[in-house]
Amino acid sequence: LDLFVGGRNVPGAYPQAPRSMLLRNDGQGRFTDATLEWAPDLEKVGMVTGAAFADIDGDRDPDLLLCGEWMPIRMFLNDRGALTDASQRFDTDLVGWWRSLAVADLDGDGDLDVVTGNIGLNNKFHPSKEKPLEIYMDDLDGTGTSDIVLAKHGSNGICVPVRGRECSSEQMPFIKERFSTYEDFSKADLNTLYGEENLARALHYSA
Known part of the structure; x- marks a missing residue:
């Protein structure tokens, strides 16, 4: 065999x-x-x-x-x-x-x-075929190490990060510098937060 x-x-x-x-x-x-x-x-x-x-x-x-x-x-x-x-x-x-x-x-x-x-329904993400979960992996902050961004599609269809401003900035401190308030962060989509070119370069999966 x-x-x-x-x-x-x-x-x-x-x-x-x-x-x-x-x-x-x-x-x-x-x-x-x-x-x-x-x-x-x-x-x-x-x-x-x-x-x-x-x-x-x-x-x-x-x-x-x-x-x-x-x-x-x-x-x-x-x-x-x-x-x-x-x-x-x-x-x-x-x-x-x-x-x-x-x-x-x-x-x-x-x-x-x-x-x-499949993974089943007992998870906090609840992706669907219409609104899948997205994952991006690349050195998004230029520190020489890879970062991971998980994103979801909101009710308006806009793709936003799963993690909030606090958790996101712990991994990538530039988030707090660019978006000084939680309100600013909450209004930004994924491309605004991380840069469309950076995300296009990243390893990306959707499921």
Whole structure:
């Protein structure tokens, strides 16, 4: 048997995703990295939290299904040992904080169904497809270290930070300098607070 290793996150650099790998078993229990040969699209597939091998297309070889944070469900079909990205067969708009994944013939019709577990409703953000949560990661204050900004869409559709002025300025002190009062901060959208060019440069996910 060969082995898939899903990368979850880079320590100290959330939400950067590390490499995911396919390891080839030589039959003697020794594994070598065959990702570039078998499935180069897997290297930067995302922050993997769940995986399952199953014969999705009925050709008697194992295909690979993946889920993860800030990503859609991904499917890679096995074509004589090479895994090809066929994720478009799913609704790729269903980006989520997926936690788990399982495959079974649930309705007894002879083909496989996919069950995925998302973060659920027991969280303080309550994102939706219409109003997703946004995350940005970059050195936004020029200190040489990466900053994270979480943002949500208000009832008026404007994107604003999840954290208030106090918490935001603890991470990036320039916030207090530019927005001297809580009222000034409350009237500013995300682009006004952090700069449209800075946010465009940042690593950005939406779910």
